[in-house]
Amino acid sequence: MSSRVAAAISAAKAEGRGAFVGYLPIGYPDLDASVEAAVALAEAGADILELGPPYSDPVMDGLVIQEATQAALAAGFRLGDTFTALRAITARVDVPVLVMTYWNPVMQYGVDRFADDLLAAGGAGLITPDITPDAAADWIAASERTGLDRVFLAAPTSTDERLAMIAEASTGFVYTVSTMGITGERAELDAAARGLVARLRAHGVEHACVGIGISTPEQVAGVLDYADGAIVGTALVRALRDGGIAGLTETAEALAAGTAPAAK
Template identity: 85%
Template sequence: MTSRVAAAIDAARAEGRGAFVGYLPLGYPDLEASIEAAVTLAENGADVLELGPPYSDPVMDGTIIQEATQAALAGGFRLRDTFTAVREITRRVDVPVLVMTYWNPVLQYGIDRYADDLLAAGGAGLITPDITPDAAAEWIAASRRTGLDRVFLAAPTSTDERLDLIIENSTGFVYTVSTMGITGERAQLDAAARTLTARLRDRGATHACVGIGISNAEQVAGVLEYADGAIVGTALVRALRDGGQDGLADTARALAAGTVRAAN
């Protein structure tokens, strides 16, 4: 099966751009507004949507995203709302939707049931930050059965053997973590991201998107000198918090402007 996410990255490349992957938490500031925000993001330049159901113990999230997810949980977000949101978003826009989820909620829901419900809602796959391919046999089987994408994370500390495992089992793209630690904005992205992407390329990765620490068009452009896509989260959540849908649209357009590659 063709990966819708890989196809979106390839379509951007054919237009002389890198891909813009935009993250937003579901349920923030409430479920309806989060659906609207995802649509706004898709309509203002995002090539792929990464949507995060709020989780009570978000080990990778920085302060701004944590505050948003805590607000979503306090507002009564339930796991099943994930599928409601994805269904509504994919009904309105064609941009592929990946769900970025910690593994425990998937286990509790049931791996096959989760895959089936995500597929039925029009979702494209999962980004799973806290499970590695060697521990994900059931998810790999379920995603192969349903055609959903599996996006695993590669870190600068990953061994070559680990990278091989990640590349072999990822579809859509490899999520390339630019820094060790939590998400958030950093004035200067690590050279580690460039090195890691080169290692992934050397080992056969065809689609590598860099996330964690990208907050403006200049940083997007910098990442896209060597990666296939730039993943932005915190800057978008802040824009939604401070400026509502209009602020989010403005920020998304500004970030998308950084995806156009200069002619060689």
């Protein structure tokens, strides 16, 4: 089955630019507002949406995202709300929507049931930050059955053996972690990301998108010198928190402008 996520990256490439992947938490500031925010992000130029169901133990998330997800949980978010939000978003925008989720909620919900409900809601696949391909047999089987994309993470510390496994198991793109540690903005991106993308290319990865620490149009442009997409989260969540939909739109449009060669 063809990957809608890979197709979106290829479409951006055909326009002579890299892809802009934008992250927002589902349910923040509330469920309806998070739908409006996701739609606004797509309309402002995101090629792929990455939406995160709030989780009680977000080990990889920085403070801004943690605060947003904790607020959503406190307001009563439940995992099933993920699919309610996705149905509303995918009815209004054409960009592929990936769900970025820790693995425990998927296990609790049921891997096949989660995959089926994700597909029915119009979702394109999962980004799974805390499970590796060798521990993901159930998810790999479910994604092959449903045609959903499975995006695994690669880190600068990953061995060549691990990168080969990630390259083989991932579809859509490989989520290339720019730095070790939690998400958040950094003044300068780690040069390790460039080396990691080169290593992934050597293992046959066609699409590598870099995330963690990207917060400005200039950083987007810098990453797209060597990667196929730039993933931004914290800067967008902060813009939504501080400026509502208007602030989010302004920030997203600026970041999207960084994908064009003229921005370099």
